[in-house]
Amino acid sequence: MTITVELTYDMAKVLGTRSIPMEAPRTVAEVLREARGRFGDQGEAFDRMAGVAAIAVNGVLVAHRREGVRLADGDLITFVKTASGG
Amino acid sequence: MIKGFAGRVLEIDLEARTFAFRPLDEDIARLYLGGKGYGTRLLYDLTRPGIDPLGPENPLIFATGPLNGSLAPQSNRFAVVCKSPLTGGIGSSACGGSFAFGLKKAGIDVVVVQGRSGVPVRVEIDGDTDAVRFLDASDLWGLGTGATQKALGRGMHHAVIGPAGENRVLYAGIVSDARIAGRCGVGAVMGSKGLKALSAQGTRKLEMADEAGFKTYTQWVRQVFKGHPVLGEKLRRFGTMGIVNTTNGRNMIPTRNFQAGHHPGAMNLSGEYLEDHGLVGVRSSCLHCPVACGREVEVPGAGRVKGPEYETAGMMGTNLGITDLAEVNRWNWMADELGLDTISLGVTLGFAMELQQRGLLSTGLTFGSPEGVAEMIEAIAHRRGMGDELAEGTRRLSLKYGGKEFAMHVKGLELSAYDPRGSFAQGVEYATTNRGGCHVQGASMYFESTGPLTINPQNLKLKAELPVVQQNLACAVNSMVLCIFTTYGLIPRQVHALKPSGWVHRLARVLFENSGPAYRWIMSGKLLQVTWMDKWLSRVTGMRITSGHLQEIGARIFNLERMYNLREGLTGADDTLPDRILHEPLYKHMTSGHPLDRLLPQYYRLRGWDEHGVPLPETLRRLKVRL
Ligand code: SF4
Numbered sequence: 001m002t003i004t005v006e007l008t009y010d011m012a013k014v015l016g017t018r019s020i021p022m023e024a025p026r027t028v029a030e031v032l033r034e035a036r037g038r039f040g041d042q043g044e045a046f047d048r049m050a051g052v053a054a055i056a057v058n059g060v061l062v063a064h065r066r067e068g069v070r071l072a073d074g075d076l077i078t079f080v081k082t083a084s085g086g
Numbered sequence: 087m088i089k090g091f092a093g094r095v096l097e098i099d100l101e102a103r104t105f106a107f108r109p110l111d112e113d114i115a116r117l118y119l120g121g122k123g124y125g126t127r128l129l130y131d132l133t134r135p136g137i138d139p140l141g142p143e144n145p146l147i148f149a150t151g152p153l154n155g156s157l158a159p160q161s162n163r164f165a166v167v168c169k170s171p172l173t174g175g176i177g178s179s180a181c182g183g184s185f186a187f188g189l190k191k192a193g194i195d196v197v198v199v200q201g202r203s204g205v206p207v208r209v210e211i212d213g214d215t216d217a218v219r220f221l222d223a224s225d226l227w228g229l230g231t232g233a234t235q236k237a238l239g240r241g242m243h244h245a246v247i248g249p250a251g252e253n254r255v256l257y258a259g260i261v262s263d264a265r266i267a268g269r270c271g272v273g274a275v276m277g278s279k280g281l282k283a284l285s286a287q288g289t290r291k292l293e294m295a296d297e298a299g300f301k302t303y304t305q306w307v308r309q310v311f312k313g314h315p316v317l318g319e320k321l322r323r324f325g326t327m328g329i330v331n332t333t334n335g336r337n338m339i340p341t342r343n344f345q346a347g348h349h350p351g352a353m354n355l356s357g358e359y360l361e362d363h364g365l366v367g368v369r370s371s372c373l374h375c376p377v378a379c380g381r382e383v384e385v386p387g388a389g390r391v392k393g394p395e396y397e398t399a400g401m402m403g404t405n406l407g408i409t410d411l412a413e414v415n416r417w418n419w420m421a422d423e424l425g426l427d428t429i430s431l432g433v434t435l436g437f438a439m440e441l442q443q444r445g446l447l448s449t450g451l452t453f454g455s456p457e458g459v460a461e462m463i464e465a466i467a468h469r470r471g472m473g474d475e476l477a478e479g480t481r482r483l484s485l486k487y488g489g490k491e492f493a494m495h496v497k498g499l500e501l502s503a504y505d506p507r508g509s510f511a512q513g514v515e516y517a518t519t520n521r522g523g524c525h526v527q528g529a530s531m532y533f534e535s536t537g538p539l540t541i542n543p544q545n546l547k548l549k550a551e552l553p554v555v556q557q558n559l560a561c562a563v564n565s566m567v568l569c570i571f572t573t574y575g576l577i578p579r580q581v582h583a584l585k586p587s588g589w590v591h592r593l594a595r596v597l598f599e600n601s602g603p604a605y606r607w608i609m610s611g612k613l614l615q616v617t618w619m620d621k622w623l624s625r626v627t628g629m630r631i632t633s634g635h636l637q638e639i640g641a642r643i644f645n646l647e648r649m650y651n652l653r654e655g656l657t658g659a660d661d662t663l664p665d666r667i668l669h670e671p672l673y674k675h676m677t678s679g680h681p682l683d684r685l686l687p688q689y690y691r692l693r694g695w696d697e698h699g700v701p702l703p704e705t706l707r708r709l710k711v712r713l
Binding site for chain 2: 010012076081
């Protein structure tokens with residue numbers, strides 16, 4: 001099972017990548033843990049930036065750290081910062 | 087005369103080359119304010135049903151409001167009202183730039199342009215001498231909007247059209263400085279009259295009811311705006327393109343003619359990317375606006391020009407499957423120069439690409455490929471070859487070549503760059519807004535998917551209330567005439583500061599989502615002055631105006647627009663969404679599209695309309711809508 005995690009622009013700038021493929025996370029909480037682990041020294045920066053972004057699974061907002069959100073093959077997890085309209 | 091108004095309407099007849107100043111109708115001004123409201127009342131009263139929108143009998147109405155000409159931030163805007171050649175219903179569009187300031191300084195609230203000139207003409211209004219000059223514009227005919235304004239010089243403030251308006255492209259706009267009244271084909275109406283430019287200037291002073299109070303209050307508001315996370319930070323720093331990453335992350339940025347809501351390369355079209363790669367360091371703004379949401383970019387061959395807005399990035403970028411910022415910058419500049427609405431243009435190009443994809447019509451345009459796009463934009467503006475077909479807009483194209491189910495318009499007006507399957511209230515707005523599929527006649531998506539709270543956009547809670555309140559507010563804002571972005575300032579900064587990962591954010595979302603009746607009650611309170619606008623308006627006009635009054639004025643305007651549309655043959659059956667939006671799921675868990683059928687009856691009830699979307703007599707009576 002492969003899912004894709006897309007970071008916010010700020011996160012991508014600091015962490016040096018726009019998106020990360022993951023092989024086998026089953027929940028959003030696992031995605032957060034695994035992503036944090038992947039960024040090693042920058043784990044704290046990841047936490048800080050992830051905290052001020054919302055999380056969406058295939059565009060639908062989900063609660064941070066919610067273990068109950070099951071993921072499926074091909075899912076897209078996005079970190080989303082609020083903005084205005086225009 | 088109510089303060090804040092100049093008190094005069096200028097009537098111009100292009101055929102007879104005559105003009106007359108008439109007193110502003112105070113009763114109309116009290117009931118409808120200025121801008122879009124006053125313009126709609128005039129359009130209704132001046133025309134008989136069924137006129138040809140491109141005929142001389144369609145008046146082109148330029149209207150300012152009581153806040154224009156003042157130093158209130160985001161207030162130098164004007165409305166244009168006429169019968170829309172694109173929809174056949176009410177046509178209205180708003181524009182920044184500086185023309186509104188020029189008009190107001192000339193001591194004029196409203197200009198009504200009637201008739202048609204046999205040869206290209208331009209009109210100059212000198213407010214200090216009350217001279218109105220009709221001048222030959224043959225030498226300007228064919229020039230772009232920037233070149234025209236340059237040729238006209240800096241002494242006056244201008245509203246002009248480009249080749250698209252001259253050639254009556256049905257989605258041509260009217261330009262002032264670097265801003266455009268883009269929607270509904272108002273530029274085609276100006277072109278049909280042979281009017282290339284309208285210019286105004288003067289040094290008249292605007293009289294206010296409480297000038298000192300207005301100044302003090304404005305200074306305070308400026309400070310609030312300066313520190314506001316949207317107006318003072320995000321919009322200021324990233325412009326409207328700052329929203330690209332948000333809508334892309336929420337799966338609602340139109341992609342390949344709304345076949346998808348996410349494009350992996352969309353980040354390259356974002357305000358953040360622009361800041362890092364394309365922005366030349368200069369913000370551009372409408373006159374006196376401290377927010378300065380515009381951006382300048384470098385376009386080869388054109389130099390430093392105004393950059394694209396979010397809508398352009400969405401519609402002429404991801405909607406075409408293209409994320410090359412340089413191309414989008416270039417197309418945006420071309421569209422501005424030619425005087426084309428980039429929303430309708432982008433949707434029409436996307437539709438042409440899908441016609442090609444499905445083998446319904448050979449348009450030479452393919453999703454993901456920039457090849458032929460620039461040439462097609464030129465061809466549209468000059469109505470050459472296939473461009474002549476695309477100049478008619480998406481609806482007409484679909485009626486001729488098929489593809490009605492994926493023609494992305496409502497009432498003939500092409501949809502904006504928010505996919506309503508990810509924003510149900512926005513979908514209700516698209517379906518019911520009188521001018522057609524539009525995002526600035528309410529902007530519910532701010533509360534559903536892009537704003538600080540992002541209430542669940544996909545349940546039915548609040549999804550009928552929100553559009554009613556938002557549409558009313560937008561009608562009032564467009565009648566003052568203020569920039570719609572002022573409404574973003576209504577959400578306190580503390581709400582923006584909530585962390586999406588925290589429980590307070592979650593609680594606030596849930597409370598807001600369940601606040602339908604309370605929301606309506608608070609916004610309609612006739613005692614509370616809760617918005618910047620009502621406080622400003624009271625200080626300028628001397629009338630005590632509350633947020634409830636603004637809601638009532640907005641509802642009055644909305645209902646009059648509705649009656650105009652009904653008179654012109656539009657019905658409740660036109661309150662719908664494209665089949666793709668109604669029936670094709672966009673999100674993985676969705677089984678269908680937008681649940682409009684479940685929300686529309688509730689919306690009609692809240693509006694005081696019958697089940698066919700016709701305002702009930704008691705609703706019109708209550709709102710004092712005279713027919
Ligand atoms: S915020 Fe932008 S569109 Fe609105 S008045 Fe200011 S510069 Fe013009």
